[in-house]
Amino acid sequence: MSNEQVVNLNTKNKKINNRQLVKLSIFFTSVIAIMLIFLTNVYIVKEGEYKVVRQFGEVVRIDDQPGLKVKIPFIQSTTTLPKVKMTYDVTEEEINTKDKKRIIIDNYSVWQITDPKLMITNVRSVTGAESKMEEYIYSVVRSELGSLEYKEIVNDEKSSRGSLNEQVTLKVNELLQKNSIGITVLDVRMKRTDLPSENEQAVYTRMISERESKAQEYLSKGDASKNRIIAETDREVTELLAQAKADASVIRAEGEAEAASIYNQSFSKDPNFYSLYRTLESYKKTINDETVIMIPSTSSFAKYLQGNN
Structure with a gap:
């Protein structure tokens, strides 16, 4: 080549x-x-989430089962919504109680998306759902607490917070369902109640005054009880002493009568001895070392002193 x-x-x-x-x-x-x-155009649905499939902006499908899914290329798009329970801290609000007290209420709620399509249609997003939920919670809490007096809300012993939380949760869910928001509130709780700063000092002063008044009332009741107990005790002591003296007099009289009876029985057996005994007893009471006695020679004293009986 x-x-x-x-x-x-x-x-x-x-x-x-x-x-x-x-x-x-x-x-x-x-x-x-x-x-x-x-x-x-392949997407994964995870546990605890919804996948919202949109076509030209319209929701065409909600995938809530975990797994691998496919969407139409260039036509469909996906967004994610949480399926799990969420906590929302409700903004503090000031309300008036039944007895015209102003208080600041701080609540939180536990909620969950139950119908993503309804939620997107009516409130568009999670933020919109939280905003609507907060509006309903504030409305219901203001209505419920407005029917209670301040002491019923803050006093632990008389508080109706337990039933109040249940009532608020129930009524908020009724409003959410009525307006087709697509979410459910599982629980509404009152974290704390505070007084507006300008009212705190006045309330503290009144509380101190009420406590002092109550303390004085307790002291007065204590003094009255003490005086009543002392009077009752003195009366009981007087009655007991009087009864004891009366019993002693009766016992003494009975003893003296019994002694006299014994003496009589004893001395009647030997009158001469009784005469001697009585004379000697009189000597004990009338004669001491300086006693000079001038008595007739014929008296009983002289006879016994001379030994003539």
């Missing part, structure tokens, strides 16, 4: 190789493009 034929053959082979490379490039590019399109 001539040199010219060799050159032509090489040129022809190069053209064939270039065409093949172009075809291979187009093939691999197409495959990669198809894979990218497939991957970008």
Whole structure:
């Protein structure tokens, strides 16, 4: 072969190789493009979430079961909504109680999306749902606490907070269902109640005054009880002493009568001895070391002193 034929053959082979490379490039590019399109239109639904599928902005499907899902390329898009329970801290609000006391209420709620399509249709987003829920909670809490007096709300012993939380939760859910918000409130709780700052000092002063008045009342009742107990005790002591004296007098009289009877029985057996005994007893009472006795010689004293019996 001539040199010219060799050159032509090489040129022809190069053209064939270039065409093949172009075809291979187009093939691999197409495959990669198809894979990218497939991957970008496949989405995963996780546990605890909703996937909202939109087509030209309209909701066409809600996927709530975990797994791999596919959407139409370039036409459909997805957004995610939480399926789990969520906590929302309600903004503090000032309300008036039944007895015209102003208090600041701080609540929180536990809630959950139960119908994503309704929620998106009526409030558009989670933020919108929370805003509407807060509005209903404030309305119901203001109505419920407005029917209670201040002491019923803050006094732990007389507080109706337990039943109040249940009532608020029930009524908020009724409003949410009535207005088709697509969410459910599981619980509403009152975290704390505060007084407006300008009222605190006046309330503290009144509380101190009430406590002092109550303390004085207790002291007065204590003094009255003490005086009553002392009077009752003195009366009982007087009665007991009088009864004891009366009993002692009776016992003493009975003893003296019995002693006299014994004396009579004893001395009647020997009258002379009794006379001697009585005389000696009188000596014990009338005679001492300085006693001077002047008696007739015929008296009993003289007779016994002289040894004449």
